[in-house]
Amino acid sequence: MASLKTSELHFAMFPWFAFGHMTPFLHLSNKLAKKGHKVSFLLPRGAQSTMEPLSLNQDHIHxxxxxxxxxxxLPPGTETASDVPVYNHTHLCTAMDQTQHQVQAILIFLNPDISFLRFQLLGSSLGPPSRHQVRLLRGGVRGGSCHKANAVAEFGSGLTLYDRLTTGMKECDAIAMRTCPEIEGPFCDFISQQYAKPVLLTGTLLSETQVAPLEDRWAMWLNNFKPSSVVFCALGSQIALDKSQFQELLLGFELAQLPFLVVLKPPQGCATIEEALPEGFLERVCGRGVVYGGWVPQLSLLKHPSVGCFVSHCGFGSMWESLINDCQIVLVPYLGDQVINARLMVEEMKVAVEVERPENGWVSKENLSKAIESVMDDSEVATLLRSNHATWKDIVLSQDMEGGYFDSFIQNLQSLLVNC
Structure with a gap:
């Protein structure tokens, strides 16, 4: 048996072309670089300027x-999932497939020890340039309950999303998950048994960058309100609602009679937020409500003392950011992995409520307002959620979660090379 390699390792990262995927890959890269390992990060050319400032070690991350x-x-110039509506992501996946020769050439040149991949490339297992491949798994097939609408539809060149995820896991050497046994132990065991592969847990992979101070525009507005009184809503960079659903959500925030900051992309068919607002909306919520269509520092906003409720799509990054803060949590998931994450937070961890909606997925203003009010009062349900949330926050921020699991993760990666 070969001796265990404990010197510097070289990792290649190739995430799905969405900032919600590239960012946790970079958090992982930062932590590997901090341990002295080298990381080569493959991404769309136009995304590099956004991701580079998040890199904490330019000597080790390239x-x-x-x-x-x-x-x-795809519209001309499309490079990431943020550039197009969700229904166009299948074409973006086709474009990602067509970077195959670029990716292979880079990996042959780099010859990394281990490659971390989000999707399986069509027609290539990306081998043998890296000796081992690790799939960084997040959502979509938890317990075999893949969201059906996303699972069976074509996603890219002739494959479904389910095919891509399961094929990747069958062909890889190991499956990495951004989680811990306390939160998802049974699921990790199931995945390991299902695919007969080791499942390596990274822990939380929380960002190590300092939380940036809020811009004056947001800090000054939030400072006008009492502690824990403001509802903050952000549904991520991929969700563009149709105009009627967009307006219904805004009417729901108005109905809740609480101050609110809502961050949404302009709805489909609209160039700006302003042209899509319900008639008379701005006049009715003047002084207590803001709707914004640009980027905001989500983590900084969640930490502001005036913010008391977070209405989230339950993307995986937002899930962790909500857990490490004190806000009450209301969930409005739209995509497959978001639906599964919501089930975890509502049914297993019991730290959030999900907005009720019928089979067609419509979110009514009444149900949104009801969900917000249910967590913002002093009822038994709201008190239980706060207590559970505080317990999980302590667990997530514990030293073992941040340090111990990641040390074990690296040791397990090194063990993959023993028989190389």
Missing amino acids: FFPLDIPQVDG
């Missing part, structure tokens, strides 16, 4: 930009 090809169905 970016390799990819030129994203133009494919039918």
